[in-house]
Amino acid sequence: MNSKKIKNxxxxxLTLLTIILIFGFFTFNAQINMDNRGIDFGFGFLKxxxxxxxxxxxxxxxxxxxYFRAYLVGLIxxxxxxxxxxxxxxxxxxIVGIARLSPNYLVEKLATIxxxxxxxxxxxxxxxxxxxxxxRALPLPKDAVNxxxxxxxxxxxxxxxxxxxxxxxxxxxxxxxxxxxxxxxxRFAKKQREETGKYVPAFLLSFLTIIIxxxxxxxxxxxxxxxxxxxxxxxTKTIFNFKGGVGIPPELMALxxxxxxxxxxxxxxxxxxxxxGVGKGxxxxxxxxxxxxGQILKLVVMPQALRIIIPPTTNQYLNLTKNSSLAAAxxxxxxxxxxxxxxxxxxxxxxxxxxxxxxxxxxxxLSISALMNWYNKKVAIKEK
Amino acid sequence: MIKSLKxxxxxxxxxxxxxxxxxxxxxxKKSKTLKNTIKKDFVRCGVSQGLPGFxxxxxxxxxxxxxxxxCRAVAAAVLGDSGKVKFTPLSAKExxxxxxxxxxxxxxxxxxxxxxxxxxxxxxxxxxxxxxxxGFMVRKDSGIxxxxxxxxxxxxxxxxxxxxxxxxxxxxxxxxxxxEPVAFEKADEVVAAYDSGRCDTYTTDKSGLAAxxxxxxxxxxxxxxxxxxxxxxxxxxxxxxxxxxxxIVRWSLNVMxxxxxxxxxxxxxxxxxxxxxxxxxxxxxxxxxxxxxLGLGNDWSINIIKQVGNYGESYKRNISDTGILPxxxxxxxxxxxxxLYVPPAR
Numbered sequence: 001m002n003s004k005k006i007k008n009x010x011x012x013x014l015t016l017l018t019i020i021l022i023f024g025f026f027t028f029n030a031q032i033n034m035d036n037r038g039i040d041f042g043f044g045f046l047k048x049x050x051x052x053x054x055x056x057x058x059x060x061x062x063x064x065x066x067y068f069r070a071y072l073v074g075l076i077x078x079x080x081x082x083x084x085x086x087x088x089x090x091x092x093x094x095i096v097g098i099a100r101l102s103p104n105y106l107v108e109k110l111a112t113i114x115x116x117x118x119x120x121x122x123x124x125x126x127x128x129x130x131x132x133x134x135x136r137a138l139p140l141p142k143d144a145v146n147x148x149x150x151x152x153x154x155x156x157x158x159x160x161x162x163x164x165x166x167x168x169x170x171x172x173x174x175x176x177x178x179x180x181x182x183x184x185x186x187r188f189a190k191k192q193r194e195e196t197g198k199y200v201p202a203f204l205l206s207f208l209t210i211i212i213x214x215x216x217x218x219x220x221x222x223x224x225x226x227x228x229x230x231x232x233x234x235x236t237k238t239i240f241n242f243k244g245g246v247g248i249p250p251e252l253m254a255l256x257x258x259x260x261x262x263x264x265x266x267x268x269x270x271x272x273x274x275x276x277g278v279g280k281g282x283x284x285x286x287x288x289x290x291x292x293x294g295q296i297l298k299l300v301v302m303p304q305a306l307r308i309i310i311p312p313t314t315n316q317y318l319n320l321t322k323n324s325s326l327a328a329a330x331x332x333x334x335x336x337x338x339x340x341x342x343x344x345x346x347x348x349x350x351x352x353x354x355x356x357x358x359x360x361x362x363x364x365x366l367s368i369s370a371l372m373n374w375y376n377k378k379v380a381i382k383e384k
Numbered sequence: 385m386i387k388s389l390k391x392x393x394x395x396x397x398x399x400x401x402x403x404x405x406x407x408x409x410x411x412x413k414k415s416k417t418l419k420n421t422i423k424k425d426f427v428r429c430g431v432s433q434g435l436p437g438f439x440x441x442x443x444x445x446x447x448x449x450x451x452x453x454x455c456r457a458v459a460a461a462v463l464g465d466s467g468k469v470k471f472t473p474l475s476a477k478e479x480x481x482x483x484x485x486x487x488x489x490x491x492x493x494x495x496x497x498x499x500x501x502x503x504x505x506x507x508x509x510x511x512x513x514x515x516x517x518x519g520f521m522v523r524k525d526s527g528i529x530x531x532x533x534x535x536x537x538x539x540x541x542x543x544x545x546x547x548x549x550x551x552x553x554x555x556x557x558x559x560x561x562x563x564e565p566v567a568f569e570k571a572d573e574v575v576a577a578y579d580s581g582r583c584d585t586y587t588t589d590k591s592g593l594a595a596x597x598x599x600x601x602x603x604x605x606x607x608x609x610x611x612x613x614x615x616x617x618x619x620x621x622x623x624x625x626x627x628x629x630x631x632i633v634r635w636s637l638n639v640m641x642x643x644x645x646x647x648x649x650x651x652x653x654x655x656x657x658x659x660x661x662x663x664x665x666x667x668x669x670x671x672x673x674x675x676x677x678l679g680l681g682n683d684w685s686i687n688i689i690k691q692v693g694n695y696g697e698s699y700k701r702n703i704s705d706t707g708i709l710p711x712x713x714x715x716x717x718x719x720x721x722x723x724l725y726v727p728p729a730r
Binding site: 034036051052053054055063132136140155156233235236237238239241243249250251328329331333337341342344345346347348349350 | 481500527539
């Protein structure tokens with residue numbers, strides 16, 4: 001018994017010891033080499049003034065802020081492009097995935113071409129294509145592509161109208177109230193169906209709630225919305241730019257485009273695999289009890305398909321987030337460019353900054369993973 | 385049991401190996417750089433990824449430029465052959481790490497000497513081989529002729545990880561102009577962005593602007609504005625902590641400048657051995673023991689002058705004759721109204 005225990009634990013303890021030793025060796029070695037070269041180690045620099053500006057930031061930032069603030073700007077920009085990418089790649093992926101199973105020859109072939117095309121070209125190349133070939137070929141602001149005088153597309157970016165709200169907070173709370181009501185509408189509908197068998201049009205009711213409740217705030221609570229349109233202004237004889245509105249820099253557009261198109265192909269394949277993974281008998285059984293095609297998809301196929309789709313899709317979301325670090329290649333100020341780029345160069349603190357950056361990506365990835373695992377558990381078969 | 389014994393042995397061996405490596409790290413000795421350079425028989429030099437006049441490789445892979453010549457001078461001094469240099473092209477972002485990690489021994493890459501770089505990150509600047517300042521380039525047809533005409537919302541392209549990024553902010557802030565900084569990693573990407581109209585102005589050191597202008601599709605369509613917004617003393621850098629190597633690089637550069645001051649060129653260096661002037665004789669190694677003080681042979685300085693030339697020759701060959709900057713500007717000897725003033729080699 002005792003020798004069996006040793007046999008079980010000894011290799012594990014030794015492995016752990018080796019890992020600690022190796023880690024210790026690298027730390028020790030780095031420390032000695034840094035001492036030899038007169039480099040000190042510490043995170044005090046995070047409180048120093050960054051003294052460089054960043055092209056694009058969602059939070060208040062200026063060069064007088066600290067390196068930590070610059071880190072936050074980079075982090076938020078990384079999250080922004082990841083969220084945009086995940087949003088669009090999911091929508092495109094689901095549509096293309098379903099289209100690949102379409103009985104319509106043309107639709108099916110187009111979806112196949114889409115997947116094979118965007119999946120088989122390296123992401124960096126696609127990014128370069130969008131940024132250096134497609135978006136750089138856009139006209140100068142003076143000759144920008146005009147969308148109904150409210151939105152303009154130029155080499156300097158895409159300018160869209162800005163929402164100018166009064167009493168935005170009231171509107172915001174009304175949306176929250178609507179969302180909570182929808183939750184109860186669905187609960188009520190489910191209860192009604194289970195207890196009395198009556199069908200309550202929950203979707204229609206929810207739809208009306210989300211429209212009517214916020215709309216009421218416009219009428220009675222003094223909420224109003226106006227638009228600030230971008231206007232072309234002349235800076236010098238030949239230099240023009242847009243004033244007002246919101247400018248989306250071409251770097252962000254290119255990155256979001258490349259990431260969502262590339263990742264959409266993998267999601268499309270996941271969706272296709274998920275739907276195909278649901279047994280044919282399930283659909284036939286559903287059809288035989290008189291469900292419509294839409295109901296079959298919604299009530300029978302999708303709940304089962306999701307179980308197959310979600311785990312590999314989590315992987316794709318993680319990949320997309322990590323791939324967003326390619327931003328550095330096209331000057332989008334993400335975490336890598338701002339923090340592991342400019343900040344690292346200005347402070348020279350390579351080890352500290354790279355460690356922080358790696359830890360940050362690890363945290364983001366683990367959070368996405370945790371969220372998706374939670375969702376996966378929710379849709380998994382519940383054994384009773 | 386046998387299996388776990390076997391893996392235990394493996395572990396013991398690997399632990400022993402690790403400890404062995406550890407003691408190697410302790411064995412660091414003084415002036416390792418000089419010893420290693422002689423052993424390898426080439427100087428490891430970090431340069432730019434292509435900046436005409438400073439460090440630029442031709443189609444055959446031959447490097448030239450004033451920054452390149454500093455490394456060649458060190459090779460001539462230490463190894464007697466200016467050709468024994470291995471050049472490593474580095475981005476602005478990579479340069480300091482490459483030096484501190486020991487990948488290169490000299491960084492000669494149009495690098496600005498600042499206090500924080502000198503003091504904080506384990507580097508030592510050994511001198512200045514080019515006095516520069518930051519400027520702006522704009523398209524001629526924009527009608528802009530001075531930085532005072534810049535307006536709110538101007539977009540400016542530059543390199544990340546440079547002093548340029550910091551100066552740019554100081555400049556626009558002091559002028560109370562809002563601007564959009566667009567920072568790329570490679571100089572070529574910055575130029576392409578500016579050329580396509582993504583940015584209204586391109587800012588970097590003026591010498592860099594002049595050099596990049598020659599690379600543009602149509603150089604005549606662009607002008608460099610007259611204002612200089614910063615001091616940019618560019619010079620070679622070495623790792624902190626090897627004072628012998630630091631002295632060798634510093635005095636290799638100083639010899640080039642002093643040789644020009646005394647009129648010694650690559651062509652007349654040999655004949656200068658019989659000069660009446662003792663300082664000239666010292667510089668060509670006919671008098672004194674200057675080389676020995678640096679741990680080098682006494683022909684170290686004449687090798688530099690004969691193989692690389694004096695500072696003026698290097699400047700003419702790389703910067704004036706290539707049409708980058710026709711005039712010496714501040715990079716003229718102090719005796720002729722410039723800033724080049726080096727301590728005497730004696």
